[in-house]
Amino acid sequence: MEPAEAEFLAEKELVTIVPNFSLDRIHLIGGDLGPFNPGLPVEVPVWLAINLKQRQKCRLIPPEWMDVAKLEEIRDQERKEDTFTPMPSPYYMELTKLLLNYASDNIPKADEIRTLVKDTWDTRIAKLRLSADSFVKQQEAHAKLDNLTLMEINTIGTFLTQALDHMYKLRSNLQPSESARSQDF
Amino acid sequence: NEKFAPELLESKPEIIECVVEQLDHMEANLKRAKKGDLKVSVHHMEIERIRYVLSSYLRCRLVKIEKFFPHVLEKEKSRAEGEPSILSPEEFAFAKEYMANTETYLKNAALKHMPPNLQKVSLLKSVPKPNLDSFVFLRVLERQENILVEPETDEQREYTIDLEEGSQHLIRYKTIAPLVASGAVQLI
Numbered sequence: 001m002e003p004a005e006a007e008f009l010a011e012k013e014l015v016t017i018v019p020n021f022s023l024d025r026i027h028l029i030g031g032d033l034g035p036f037n038p039g040l041p042v043e044v045p046v047w048l049a050i051n052l053k054q055r056q057k058c059r060l061i062p063p064e065w066m067d068v069a070k071l072e073e074i075r076d077q078e079r080k081e082d083t084f085t086p087m088p089s090p091y092y093m094e095l096t097k098l099l100l101n102y103a104s105d106n107i108p109k110a111d112e113i114r115t116l117v118k119d120t121w122d123t124r125i126a127k128l129r130l131s132a133d134s135f136v137k138q139q140e141a142h143a144k145l146d147n148l149t150l151m152e153i154n155t156i157g158t159f160l161t162q163a164l165d166h167m168y169k170l171r172s173n174l175q176p177s178e179s180a181r182s183q184d185f
Numbered sequence: 186n187e188k189f190a191p192e193l194l195e196s197k198p199e200i201i202e203c204v205v206e207q208l209d210h211m212e213a214n215l216k217r218a219k220k221g222d223l224k225v226s227v228h229h230m231e232i233e234r235i236r237y238v239l240s241s242y243l244r245c246r247l248v249k250i251e252k253f254f255p256h257v258l259e260k261e262k263s264r265a266e267g268e269p270s271i272l273s274p275e276e277f278a279f280a281k282e283y284m285a286n287t288e289t290y291l292k293n294a295a296l297k298h299m300p301p302n303l304q305k306v307s308l309l310k311s312v313p314k315p316n317l318d319s320f321v322f323l324r325v326l327e328r329q330e331n332i333l334v335e336p337e338t339d340e341q342r343e344y345t346i347d348l349e350e351g352s353q354h355l356i357r358y359k360t361i362a363p364l365v366a367s368g369a370v371q372l373i
Contacts, residue, residue, distance in 0.1 A: 008237075026224055028231045029207050047234065048227060057223075135355075142334045142346060143355040145322070150373060153322055153353075160355075161320045168318055 006151050010094035011047035016061040018042075019052065046095065050102050060103040065089065066096070068109050071116040078123045084147040093121060093151045124152060132160055136167070186365055187242055189322070189372035191358050192315040193249045193257055194365065196273045204239055208232055250280050253315050255308040258284060284308070317359045324353050327369040332360060 023036040034042050041061060044052075052058040065071070065088030077085050089095060096117045104110040128148070135143055145153070187194055211232055215225055250257055250272070258280055261272055272280060287308070296304045329348040334356065348354065353373065364370045 023223055026227060029211055145353045145355060148353060157322060164320045
């Protein structure tokens with residue numbers, strides 16, 4: 001899966017905005033979006049929020065986990081633990097990128113937040129690399145990976161699955177069996 | 186699920202029809218009501234998103250059909266009466282045409298010029314089968330117990346695991362294929 005596709009899925013998450021226009025309830029195929037009144041916060045999916053912000057029709061409110069103290073806590077927790085800690089949102093990476101790109105003026109201390117999220121990401125990817133390495137070395141058949149977000153799995157996923165497939169093919173060709181495929185013409 | 190599964194999954198005509206119907210309905214509404222710029226553009230954006238997901242799904246299926254066409258047709262021919270189909274009627278027609286075209290092409294390009302007793306080629310044997318042993322990532326939607334994990338090497342022994350709801354795993358496709366079909370797990 002491409003990172004762009006992971007971002008597409010992340011855009012379905014809900015985020016709070018404060019519109020500066022008014023519109024009554026709209027009935028989308030995916031569900032209803034509440035009446036919009038200027039000055040009153042309302043929840044919309046990220047794809048709509050970004051679009052409205054670009055047209056200068058609203059102000060974005062950062063999710064409650066996107067705050068320096070909270071992110072520092074998460075980063076330190078991640079560094080302490082050997083396994084993966086639960087992340088505040090399964091799409092934290094994509095949401096950070098989208099919100100900081102399009103609405104950094106609505107988010108206090110945007111640069112610090114960017115650095116903190118990047119640090120957490122680097123720690124998690126390093127842990128992931130180590131564990132993938134040991135998975136392949138010990139030729140495990142199964143791994144449990146809770147608390148990993150889609151973006152992280154994608155980053156390493158295609159490479160890992162293809163490498164494992166190759167190794168399986170090499171291993172099964174070592175043992176000649178009657179089901180060995182060979183082309184007879 | 187379709188994107189990450191190594192084989193072609195069951196065709197879901199009801200869902201596809203429902204989505205297409207909703208899209209057409211919404212588009213007709215938009216054409217009629219040309220007022221309120223904002224509402225129209227929001228609906229339009231949503232239509233585009235849904236259309237993207239739908240076409241990406243269908244494209245994925247077509248790629249798999251083209252890649253494994255003899256095996257897909259064979260499976261469809263040999264499936265029992267009550268079992269759900271893996272191809273929609275349009276996909277079935279496409280697959281048959283593709284097969285006929287490939288056969289004609291091979292015959293005209295090469296086989297015609299070979300000695301008569303070598304003029305047949307078994308597409309079933311020459312086109313690679315989908316690799317059901319490939320590893321996939323999955324998320325568990327319904328709790329499952331005692332899933333057998335087969336050993337990789339000769340020194341290991343097989344063991345069973347339980348799949349907790351909401352957890353994520355990396356495992357061979359073959360073991361969990363029935364769970365994907367029943368909707369108990371989701372491939373990620």
